[in-house]
Amino acid sequence: MSDRNDQPALEVRRCAFFFDVDGTLADIQPRPELVFIPSPTLAALEQLQGAGIPVAVISGRPLSQLDALFAPLQLPAAGVHGAERRAADGQRCDLALDTQVLAQIERELAQACAAYPGLYLENKGVAFALHFRLAPELETTARRLAEDFAQRHAEVLTLQPGKCVFELKPRGASKGEVIRAFMAEPPFSGRQPVFVGDDLTDEAGFAAVNALGGLSIKVGEGPSAAYRRLASVAAVGDWLDALLHSLGEPAMPITKSD
Structure with missing residues (x-):
């Protein structure tokens, strides 16, 4: 990684966090129904939310599957790449399809x-x-x-x-557009967006977060517009632990992957 001096520092308590699921918070499995969120990861997300820090999931999965994966935690979420969206107040905003x-x-x-x-x-x-x-x-x-x-x-x-x-x-479903929609609403508005993803489907989200002055994080290898990189799903879990420990500590610098 190389430092990006033009990027603002990351102050966890002033951030809004967005996470992809498969390949980011959960290891990819042979079939989608075998995927699970590790208990420590669920606990970390709940702790972030409990600290008053907005957390949302942005996934290719339908909302019904996301709720089952994260139960009993129910987060603001966008499913099917943004075709389905549940705002922080519980309101549904879905694309109209025939x-x-x-x-x-x-x-x-x-x-x-x-x-x-x-x-x-x-x-x-x-x-x-x-x-x-x-x-x-x-x-x-x-x-x-x-x-x-x-x-x-x-x-x-x-x-x-x-x-x-x-x-x-x-057509019209985009992780980038749905992140912008969340960022226009409370409790996300006015905060610095952070998006963690692993796949080509997440690149639109990285681009949107970069344009909003936030931090984009790519999980795994491959070219990406993301500013930072984590090696694996396990590394995402470690990073979440570090975020929790950093609450109340000095701001962490944003870095960009080579």
């Missing part, structure tokens, strides 16, 4: 994927994910299918590549 069109797309996708048993189709309600983690040899097939559906249904869906997955998300 359910009949989505149902037809699901039927077509299921039929197309049936020819490839190793390809796992996840229906997120307002988005679809083609997972090939259990069959990496199907990456080209998954990409071709996803690109075809994104082109055929361009008025509804857009393609979002990820780690061992190609997602078809609603």
